[in-house]
Amino acid sequence: MAYVAVKGGERAIDAAHDWLARARRGDRSLPEIGTAQIASQLGRAVDRVMAEGSCYDPDLAALAIKQAQGDLIEAAFLLRAYRTTLPRFAHSEPVETDAMLLRRRISAIYKDLPGGQVLGPTYDYTHRLLDFALAAESLEVTPLPLAAASSEDTPRVTALLDQEGLIEPSGVSTEAEPGDLTRDALAFPAERDVRLQSLARGDEGFLLALGYSTQRGYGNNHPFVGEIRVGEVAVELVPPELGFPITIGTITLTECEMVNQFSGSKTEPPQFTRGYGLCFGHSERRAMGMALVDRAMRAEELGENATAPAQDIEFVLSHCDNIEATGFVEHLKLPHYVDFQSELETIRRMRATATAATAATVATETEA
Amino acid sequence: MSGYNFAYLDEQTKRMIRRAILKAVAIPGHQVPFGGREMPLPYGWGTGGIQVTAAILGPSDVLKVIDQGADDTTNAVSIRRFFARTAGIETTTHTADASVIQTRHRIPETPLRADQIIVYQVPLPEPLAKLEQSRAETRQMHALAEYGLMHVKLYEDIARYGHISISYDYPVMVNGRYLMSPSPIPAFDTPKMHRMAALQLFGAGREKRIYAIPPHTDVKPLDFDDHPFRLTRAPQACGLCGARDSYLDEVVMDDRGGRLFVCSDTDYCAGRQSMRQDEDAAA
Amino acid sequence: MSEHLLSATGLHLSFGAIWALDGVDATLWPGEILAVVGESGSGKTTLLHVLSGRSAPDAGLVAYRDTEGVAHNVHAMPAPQLRALHRSDWGFVHQNPRDALRMEVSAGGNVGERLMAQGARHYGVIRESAIDWLRQVEISPSRIDDMPHTFSGGMLQRLQIARTLATHPRLVFMDEPTGGLDVSVQARLLDLIRTLVARLGIAVVLVTHDIAVARLLADRILVMRHGRVVEGGLTDQVLDDPQHPYTQLLVSSVLQA
Numbered sequence: 001m002a003y004v005a006v007k008g009g010e011r012a013i014d015a016a017h018d019w020l021a022r023a024r025r026g027d028r029s030l031p032e033i034g035t036a037q038i039a040s041q042l043g044r045a046v047d048r049v050m051a052e053g054s055c056y057d058p059d060l061a062a063l064a065i066k067q068a069q070g071d072l073i074e075a076a077f078l079l080r081a082y083r084t085t086l087p088r089f090a091h092s093e094p095v096e097t098d099a100m101l102l103r104r105r106i107s108a109i110y111k112d113l114p115g116g117q118v119l120g121p122t123y124d125y126t127h128r129l130l131d132f133a134l135a136a137e138s139l140e141v142t143p144l145p146l147a148a149a150s151s152e153d154t155p156r157v158t159a160l161l162d163q164e165g166l167i168e169p170s171g172v173s174t175e176a177e178p179g180d181l182t183r184d185a186l187a188f189p190a191e192r193d194v195r196l197q198s199l200a201r202g203d204e205g206f207l208l209a210l211g212y213s214t215q216r217g218y219g220n221n222h223p224f225v226g227e228i229r230v231g232e233v234a235v236e237l238v239p240p241e242l243g244f245p246i247t248i249g250t251i252t253l254t255e256c257e258m259v260n261q262f263s264g265s266k267t268e269p270p271q272f273t274r275g276y277g278l279c280f281g282h283s284e285r286r287a288m289g290m291a292l293v294d295r296a297m298r299a300e301e302l303g304e305n306a307t308a309p310a311q312d313i314e315f316v317l318s319h320c321d322n323i324e325a326t327g328f329v330e331h332l333k334l335p336h337y338v339d340f341q342s343e344l345e346t347i348r349r350m351r352a353t354a355t356a357a358t359a360a361t362v363a364t365e366t367e368a
Numbered sequence: 369m370s371g372y373n374f375a376y377l378d379e380q381t382k383r384m385i386r387r388a389i390l391k392a393v394a395i396p397g398h399q400v401p402f403g404g405r406e407m408p409l410p411y412g413w414g415t416g417g418i419q420v421t422a423a424i425l426g427p428s429d430v431l432k433v434i435d436q437g438a439d440d441t442t443n444a445v446s447i448r449r450f451f452a453r454t455a456g457i458e459t460t461t462h463t464a465d466a467s468v469i470q471t472r473h474r475i476p477e478t479p480l481r482a483d484q485i486i487v488y489q490v491p492l493p494e495p496l497a498k499l500e501q502s503r504a505e506t507r508q509m510h511a512l513a514e515y516g517l518m519h520v521k522l523y524e525d526i527a528r529y530g531h532i533s534i535s536y537d538y539p540v541m542v543n544g545r546y547l548m549s550p551s552p553i554p555a556f557d558t559p560k561m562h563r564m565a566a567l568q569l570f571g572a573g574r575e576k577r578i579y580a581i582p583p584h585t586d587v588k589p590l591d592f593d594d595h596p597f598r599l600t601r602a603p604q605a606c607g608l609c610g611a612r613d614s615y616l617d618e619v620v621m622d623d624r625g626g627r628l629f630v631c632s633d634t635d636y637c638a639g640r641q642s643m644r645q646d647e648d649a650a651a
Numbered sequence: 652m653s654e655h656l657l658s659a660t661g662l663h664l665s666f667g668a669i670w671a672l673d674g675v676d677a678t679l680w681p682g683e684i685l686a687v688v689g690e691s692g693s694g695k696t697t698l699l700h701v702l703s704g705r706s707a708p709d710a711g712l713v714a715y716r717d718t719e720g721v722a723h724n725v726h727a728m729p730a731p732q733l734r735a736l737h738r739s740d741w742g743f744v745h746q747n748p749r750d751a752l753r754m755e756v757s758a759g760g761n762v763g764e765r766l767m768a769q770g771a772r773h774y775g776v777i778r779e780s781a782i783d784w785l786r787q788v789e790i791s792p793s794r795i796d797d798m799p800h801t802f803s804g805g806m807l808q809r810l811q812i813a814r815t816l817a818t819h820p821r822l823v824f825m826d827e828p829t830g831g832l833d834v835s836v837q838a839r840l841l842d843l844i845r846t847l848v849a850r851l852g853i854a855v856v857l858v859t860h861d862i863a864v865a866r867l868l869a870d871r872i873l874v875m876r877h878g879r880v881v882e883g884g885l886t887d888q889v890l891d892d893p894q895h896p897y898t899q900l901l902v903s904s905v906l907q908a
């Protein structure tokens with residue numbers, strides 16, 4: 001019997017990486033997928049990776065998706081790890097979603113409103129029937145004739161409510177420097193700025209499930225979609241040498257403002273309250289989930305009974321980041337020989353004690 | 369490696385981490401929050417330790433990385449390679465030759481010296497987490513040194529099992545002030561922390577905390593006067609080098625209950641084996 | 652009045668437009684039991700929280716005299732000192748024992764926690780003390796390793812009392828300690844509290860809506876209504892010869908019941 005301590009970790013890793021590369025390439029008789037194709041044709045996947053990777057760059061997100069074989073959490077991780085090495089040159093000015101070039105804008109609380117309902121590119125009213133025509137390659141789509149952009153103003157729905165004093169003020173101070181989750185450790189109690197930052201990059205499935213749970217009674221806050229808007233906004237920054245803002249580019253954003261019931265408290269009369277969601281790219285599911293959870297986490301602030309998971313700020317923020325979550329869950333694959341060995345010794349000792357005690361009892365009973 | 373700074377992290381980030389380390393050294397056992405970065409390795413796989421190591425490495429350092437005591441486990445290989453690649457520094461598997469040792473779950477058997485630094489990878493830095501979920505509350509408990517709850521847990525263990533059943537990640541008091549998680553090292557290793565000559569640094573990446581034990585600091589496992597701390601080790605001798613003083617891994621040899629016990633510290637074991645061979649050759 | 656253990660002067664506290672405390676004075680002597688009675692909303696529970704430093708008043712002063720005879724402004728104390736006081740010299744008995752007990756920790760661990768928080772580090776001694784305290788509150792020592800959820804309501808309350816008294820506090824705050832218990836269970840518990848408190852010489856501030864509880868336990872009584880003390884004095888005197896119409900109403904409603 002010969003035992004050789006397991007060696008060869010180095011070779012094993014190299015071989016594994018090699019295998020992975022082959023698996024990624026897939027059937028070589030098929031053309032290799034290009035990152036430009038991913039960026040242009042898998043836009044929703046790219047949007048999710050940018051949001052969770054917390055970095056707006058469709059080309060890099062497309063590369064990450066290709067490298068991760070379409071595993072979007074792995075792709076977000078690649079993007080996040082790349083982002084962390086980038087120097088930070090400057091802060092942008094707050095983006096003005098009021099001035100968004102709208103692709104889509106809907107409200108569920110007013111049938112019609114200034115600026116109108118703009119349906120835009122949505123899956124909402126498609127029939128979920130597999131379209132086998134898509135399976136055929138080189139399917140041509142005739143381009144839509146372009147409509148002239150509407151010049152009508154599209155005021156926020158919450159602003160309409162605010163005119164009547166029916167909704168709480170947005171409560172966002174533009175003076176205070178917001179927290180910075182990228183640079184500073186999350187600390188509790190966490191204020192709303194940091195909470196929203198955390199949710200904006202949180203796992204879509206987690207936000208969806210938590211938002212859903214509030215609808216099912218775990219922290220219900222009676223939400224209405226005040227407004228969802230999707231479109232392009234300009235990103236501006238003020239170079240110190242110029243002293244005035246210049247536009248450095250545009251990004252696609254999805255914004256959701258929930259309007260929630262509120263019965264009033266000792267200090268506040270009854271009025272509607274707000275839940276807010278904002279994310280990179282086009283993802284209404286993410287923005288809505290975020291808005292529901294944002295409102296749920298305000299329970300304590302609004303004097304509500306905070307008992308549900310979605311209302312527990314520490315619980316939500318500590319678990320919404322899927323890069324952290326996937327790392328820690330998957331680290332269970334790492335060796336734990338040493339800890340397990342300690343547990344083996346402990347359980348053997350405890351079993352020996354227990355067996356001895358039983359034997360002693362049996363012996364006593366036999367004597368008796 | 370082109371395109372990246374020495375040891376991966378940019379210098380600003382390293383300075384931020386070093387400030388956290390300095391604060392941690394100044395307040396032994398206290399968890400210092402830091403702006404932890406995403407690393408190219410997953411959370412839970414040593415990102416905290418890697419950030420600490422990256423922040424303290426210099427070009428002349430010699431790095432050793434172990435996981436479960438071994439230099440050749442895949443994760444140890446992966447991290448060692450990461451620094452060989454991004455910092456171009458020398459690496460070693462010999463404890464005595466290393467200036468920085470990054471570890472997961474073990475402390476080397478060979479005593480560490482004053483000119484060495486050991487960096488622990490920490491999954492859950494909060495020793496009270498299992499008893500109190502809220503970090504806002506545990507922070508207050510640390511601030512006020514209210515650790516009675518931890519003793520309640522030990523009391524419950526003795527009441528139920530007749531002894532304290534914690535076999536790894538055994539809670540310790542550092543410098544008589546802060547309750548600290550030693551990371552999931554076996555209780556066998558805990559006494560090595562007490563008044564260690566080397567600086568001990570702890571990095572928790574996911575939880576974004578750094579803490580430290582300066583050289584020659586008191587580290588006492590929590591216990592009762594009449595149920596003192598005791599360590600657990602398989603009673604066997606190492607099947608390869610015959611050591612009776614080292615922590616052992618249990619290796620399953622067959623499906624009929626065959627077991628072999630070998631040193632978990634591969635460097636220690638190899639050193640003893642070669643010494644034996646030399647003696648045999650001499651004899 | 653240099654011997655007062657606890658003294659409160661001019662306490663005011665409002666919740667919005669409502670005065671929960673509207674100029675309350677109170678004093679407590681070492682070893683005495685002071686009952687604060689009144690119906691719900693009278694401010695008596697608020698008073699208990701303010702006296703024990705758990706809530707701060709809008710105005711007024713609460714002073715506690717320590718074992719060295721030094722007086723401390725309770726609401727000016729640093730948090731660590733106040734928390735230390737709550738762990739050692741003081742105790743708090745909640746109406747619902749589940750608010751105080753650790754339900755996932757055994758009876759012995761519950762009784763031992765305060766001892767350990769004070770630095771007790773000998774398992775055998777802690778265990779002896781837990782057994783002794785379980786006996787004193789008439790819980791069988793054989794239940795020492797059982798979890799509180801296996802206990803009845805009355806036993807839970809007695810366990811809370813054992814846990815609170817284990818460190819021999821000088822002053823215990825009690826919030827409706829017999830509330831929510833059956834009448835027969837109440838009687839036994841009251842008897843137990845009276846015996847223990849007398850034997851240990853503990854001072855107690857007891858909040859209750861139940862005049863009968865006050866009559867049985869208290870040396871002195873304060874009657875509260877709308878955040879004010881409407882009447883105060885020796886228990887027998889106040890209850891046998893109530894001066895204020897509200898006290899008369901309280902006493903007569905008990906007699907009718």
